[in-house]
Every structure is written in structure tokens, then in C-alpha cells.
Amino acid sequence: DVKVTQSSRYLVKRTGEKVFLECVQDMDHENMFWYRQDPGLGLRLIYFSYDVKMKEKGDIPEGYSVSREKKERFSLILESASTNQTSMYLCASSPPRGMGDTQYFGPGTRLTVL
Amino acid sequence: AQSVTQLDSQVPVFEEAPVELRCNYSSSVSVYLFWYVQYPNQGLQLLLKYLSGSTLVKGINGFEAEFNKSQTSFHLRKPSVHISDTAEYFCAVSDLKAAGNKLTFGGGTRVLVKP
Numbered sequence: 001d002v003k004v005t006q007s008s009r010y011l012v013k014r015t016g017e018k019v020f021l022e023c024v025q026d027m028d029h030e031n032m033f034w035y036r037q038d039p040g041l042g043l044r045l046i047y048f049s050y051d052v053k054m055k056e057k058g059d060i061p062e063g064y065s066v067s068r069e070k071k072e073r074f075s076l077i078l079e080s081a082s083t084n085q086t087s088m089y090l091c092a093s094s095p096p097r098g099m100g101d102t103q104y105f106g107p108g109t110r111l112t113v114l
Numbered sequence: 115a116q117s118v119t120q121l122d123s124q125v126p127v128f129e130e131a132p133v134e135l136r137c138n139y140s141s142s143v144s145v146y147l148f149w150y151v152q153y154p155n156q157g158l159q160l161l162l163k164y165l166s167g168s169t170l171v172k173g174i175n176g177f178e179a180e181f182n183k184s185q186t187s188f189h190l191r192k193p194s195v196h197i198s199d200t201a202e203y204f205c206a207v208s209d210l211k212a213a214g215n216k217l218t219f220g221g222g223t224r225v226l227v228k229p
Contacts, residue, residue, distance in 0.1 A: 041221055042219035042220050042221040043217075045217070090157060094215055101146055102148075105159070108156075
């Protein structure tokens with residue numbers, strides 16, 4: 001079974017803090033993704049990575065950065081957290097295109113910025 | 115650019131009744147189509163997907179969906195729901211020409227199954 005783990009289920013931070021959200025997958029997947037989930041808006045892609053040290057912006061990258069130094073780990077960084085970044089953050093991984101295209105999701109991190 | 119519209123934000127339904135969740139997409143290229151389910155306090159898991167072939171796709175837990183290219187729709191159905199089907203359901207599309215396999219999601223449909 002594919003396992004995607006996220007470092008925290010719940011996180012509370014203060015405005016202006018630097019925040020790190022960690023995601024680890026154990027299936028040797030090339031692709032990894034960070035989404036944020038907000039009521040009524042579904043999931044929106046923040047960044048994705050299709051290889052180590054490679055990253056591409058998604059639909060809402062502003063205020064976020066990412067790091068992928070190892071294949072299994074993909075980190076989302078909020079350089080200076082703001083209250084409008086309060087949200088549920090979901091990480092996912094998938095094999096390369098042509099191998100089923102299913103994304104496998106972690107349980108999510110609910111971040112509150114005060 | 116792609117977009118996905120889930121026409122109902124909430125669907126209340128009685129146990130053992132049928133349910134249909136509607137999904138329409140817009141894209142200028144060929145796509146793959148997915149339905150994911152999110153149970154309370156969990157991440158998303160795949161219900162079913164359409165990649166090619168038969169337009170009627172069967173998934174887990176008795177769900178099925180039909181791809182209609184002319185109407186750009188991918189509606190999800192279940193003939194008889196259980197209390198355990200209470201969850202949020204997301205439709206998603208993947209552009210075949212895009213790098214990686216990014217997904218564009220709809221806004222989600224909350225299904226509340228009542229006894």
C-alpha cells in the first residue's frame with residue numbers, strides 16, 4: 001500500500017512566522033504535489049515536483065515555496081505566515097504519467113495562523 | 115486552461131436511495147477524469163478514474179461514473195447508498211499534455227446520508 005505521511009495533523013502558528021510542512025512518501029514516486037483545501041473551492045494546486053530538485057508553480061504559489069532534496073520528501077514553506085493562509089494542506093504523490101495517473105494523498109495538515 | 119464544475123455543493127439523501135453527483139469540465143485538450151472521496155478527517159482516496167476505453171467506469175464501494183465527451187460530463191452514481199457513504203466527493207481532470215499529472219479539482223459535493 002502507498003503511504004503518504006505529513007508531519008503534523010494540526011498546527012497553530014502566529015502571523016509572520018516561518019512555517020515548514022513536511023511530506024514523505026514510501027513508493028518511490030517521481031511526482032509530488034502540495035494542495036490547499038478550502039470550503040467550496042475544492043483543492044487548489046500550490047506547487048508540484050516531478051523530480052528531485054525540480055519544482056513548478058501551480059495555480060496559487062504566492063506566499064509559498066517548496067523544497068525537494070530527496071525523492072521521498074517534499075516540503076512546503078510559508079516564508080511569513082499570514083491569516084489568509086489558514087487552511088487544510090494536502091500532500092500527494094504519483095508515479096510518472098502513463099502508469100495509472102492516480103495521486104495518493106496524505107491525511108492533511110490543518111494550519112491555523114493567528 | 116481547464117476548469118471543473120460540480121453542480122451541487124451538498125446532496126442530502128436517504129439510506130438505500132440512489133444518488134447522482136454531477137461533474138462538468140471544460141478543456142481544449144484530451145483529459146483523464148477522476149472521482150475522489152474524502153471521509154471526515156481523512157485525506158482523499160480514489161473512487162474511480164477514466165483513462166480510455168469504455169465510457170462507463172466502475173469503482174470501489176459500488177460507485178460508477180459515465181464519461182460523456184459531447185457533454186463534457188463525468189457524473190458519479192450509486193444505486194443504493196449507505197450511511198458510510200457520508201463524505202465529500204471531488205471530481206478532477208488531468209490534462210494529457212501537461213508535465214507531470216497535475217489535477218484540477220471541482221469545488222466538491224458533500225453527501226449526507228440520512229437514516
